[in-house]
Amino acid sequence: MASSPITMMKMKLNNCSPPSTAAAAARFLPLLGPHQIRFRSSVAPLYNPSFPRTIITRPTFSSSSIITAAMANEASVKVIDGKKVAKDVRDEINAEITRMKDSIGVVPGLAVILVGDRKDSATYVRNKKKACETAGIKSYEVCLPENSTEEEVLKYISDFNDDPMVHGILVQLPLPSHMDEEKILHAVCIEKDVDGFHPLNIGQLAMRGREPLFIPCTPKGCIELLHRYNVEIKGKKAVVIGRSNIVGMPAALLLQREDATVSIVHSRTTNPEEITREADIIIAAVGKPNMVRGSWIKPGAVIIDVGINPVEDATNPRGYRLVGDVCYEEAIKVASAITPVPGGVGPMTIAMLLSNTLLSAKRINNFK
Incomplete structure (x- = not known):
């Protein structure tokens, strides 16, 4: 966990201070060559x-x-x-959701299940809920106490699997230590596995010529x-x-x-x-x-x-x-x-979660 x-x-920060002049000179010797990365020719590199x-023509050189x-x-x-790219993605998602709602009356829905009271997990869930609202995705949230049973979590997953208003299901990790994480994640039906963690999704991702339903965010x-x-x-x-x-x-x-x-x-x-x-x-x-x-x-x-x-x-x-x-x-x-x-x-990561949820809603409703 x-x-x-x-x-x-409380972890100590590794020394990441700028190097000395001599160290910098040694480190940046390779920069004097004509190295560059190729980029697509249709855009500015x-x-x-x-x-x-600087072209070195003799063994001596100026460190300056x-x-x-x-x-x-x-x-x-x-x-x-x-941040900027994520905002652009959310804006694109919002436009697509508006088109879907106007065309077939469907709004994508994302269900998030949170077990326990970890502050970092609660923060992540809040951020996801806020992002859903910004993009126009309906958010469903279940918060369960730390001592909840696996059966309780599995019951909520089963209900969301069967709910036509829910197109994506996310179980916030990590789960409490007494729960079988693999068993719970496998319970999410693959068609709503917007986290992309289902073994079949990962298996399809690993195979040439196959396409996973979802890619991990x-x-x-x-x-x-x-x-x-x-x-x-x-x-x-x-x-x-x-x-x-x-x-x-x-x-x-x-x-x-x-x-x-x-x-x-x-x-x-x-x-x-x-x-x-x-x-x-x-x-x-x-x-x-x-x-x-x-x-x-x-x-x-x-x-x-x-x-x-x-x-x-x-x-x-x-x-x-x-x-x-x-x-x-x-x-x-x-x-x-x-x-x-x-x-x-x-x-x-959150922007891609919303993207996967939209993709799921389109696929389930056969909307192009």
Whole structure:
């Protein structure tokens, strides 16, 4: 079970301070080459062709010119705005829902089941409910006490499975320890599994030539951000850090479907830095603050940071601040594009949940 933010805020922040001048000079030597990522030709590339490149013609060089190049890359890095993209997605969903309501009188419905009183889970459920209201989706909410039985949860799932007004069912995780999470998630009928966690959905996602009914929301949001920012995936080397069923594994499958060459870095990987440094695209979803350093990143790489980690910060009124799995201060000096934390992948997860709910309502009602 994941630790609560109050517990996690006691974690010590890894040193993520800017490197010394000498260290920066060594780190940014690769930037002096003509490396860039290819993007679709129909749009403006993220790579800035005006980026100053220095050609080394002799063994000696000026460290000040290297630092200047590093600063220029930091100024030109594209910050991938998940909040803006999520709003655009919600607006598109709202327009489609209006069209559906006007055409066939159907409004998509999303049911959320929350068990227990975890503050972080309650916050997530509130955010989902608010997003539903904004997009025009009808929200159904069930809040059960911590000591509820599996049978009670399964009864609500069964009722929502049979309810024609409900097109998506979400069981908020984690569940209390006395409950069989797998059994409960499997009880959600696959046609309403808008979280995309049903084994049949994951199985279809893994197989070539098959299409899952739903794609898990966070990985789907990661790929959507790459698409909306016109990042070329086909033929690129991609590294996914983390192999969870919720993010890492399905993210790797999605990248593979986009014809990327995919490597997965996990807790048993012996050379994670070396593997990650080869990537054109990095999706970090491991839950360790600032684990991915600037030295791990290939110049010009695109970074999607899924991690949301509270770390101790005495200067913050809350006593902590949120950071990703990637050391942002170092990464922006090397990457061509990166998601911030917060404000990157987080808003997209909820937007994709709404997208899946709309998709379900259209499919169930045979609405094109």
